Amino acid sequence: MDEQSRVILDGDQMRRALARMAHEIVERHGGARDLLLVGIRTRGLPLAERLAARLAAIEPPAVPVLALDAGPYRDDRSRTTLPPVPAFTHAIDGREIVLVDDVLYTGRTARAAIDALMRAGRPARIRLAVLVDRGHRELPIRADYVGKNLPTAHDERIAVRLTEIDGWDEVVLERGG
Numbered sequence: 001m002d003e004q005s006r007v008i009l010d011g012d013q014m015r016r017a018l019a020r021m022a023h024e025i026v027e028r029h030g031g032a033r034d035l036l037l038v039g040i041r042t043r044g045l046p047l048a049e050r051l052a053a054r055l056a057a058i059e060p061p062a063v064p065v066l067a068l069d070a071g072p073y074r075d076d077r078s079r080t081t082l083p084p085v086p087a088f089t090h091a092i093d094g095r096e097i098v099l100v101d102d103v104l105y106t107g108r109t110a111r112a113a114i115d116a117l118m119r120a121g122r123p124a125r126i127r128l129a130v131l132v133d134r135g136h137r138e139l140p141i142r143a144d145y146v147g148k149n150l151p152t153a154h155d156e157r158i159a160v161r162l163t164e165i166d167g168w169d170e171v172v173l174e175r176g177g
Helices: 011-029 044-058 108-120
Strands: 005-010 035-040 065-068 096-104 125-133 145-149 157-161 170-174
Touching: 005 011, 005 125, 005 145, 011 044, 011 125, 011 145, 011 170, 035 044, 035 108, 044 065, 044 096, 044 125, 065 108, 096 108, 096 157, 108 125, 125 157
Parallel strands: 035 065, 035 096, 096 125, 125 145
Antiparallel strands: 005 170, 157 170
């Protein structure tokens, strides 16, 4: 790690943050029944799976996890046709959904994911869980569950590394560039 990078969360701190978020979800929802976790690809999906495991340990039964690619729904990418309706393995109509992502920055990915969910059905409620909220919102979007609030400068970057993808767990603040 060079002087331009700093570890914000190591693996143990990340596990504790996810455990705290799982307890907050159970408390706010009055249990885990009727919940669906939707992980935004790429790193939101393994985080959603980890949260589901924590939730099942606190309040069985297991909470289903769905994967969502929000990319086609982003408003900052050009498109000539409407993106397809997401195909989910569970119906989302009337369900309580917790949308899970690694970093909340401008809010555009979360907004795109909400658009995708609304194309697929009509959930009763959508809440947002993020591992890191770094600020700099461009849209009026706020996370309901946050592992770590980390105000950043525009020239800084948050790198989330997960065992499932990268081989180890950590959150790194990278400066400059």
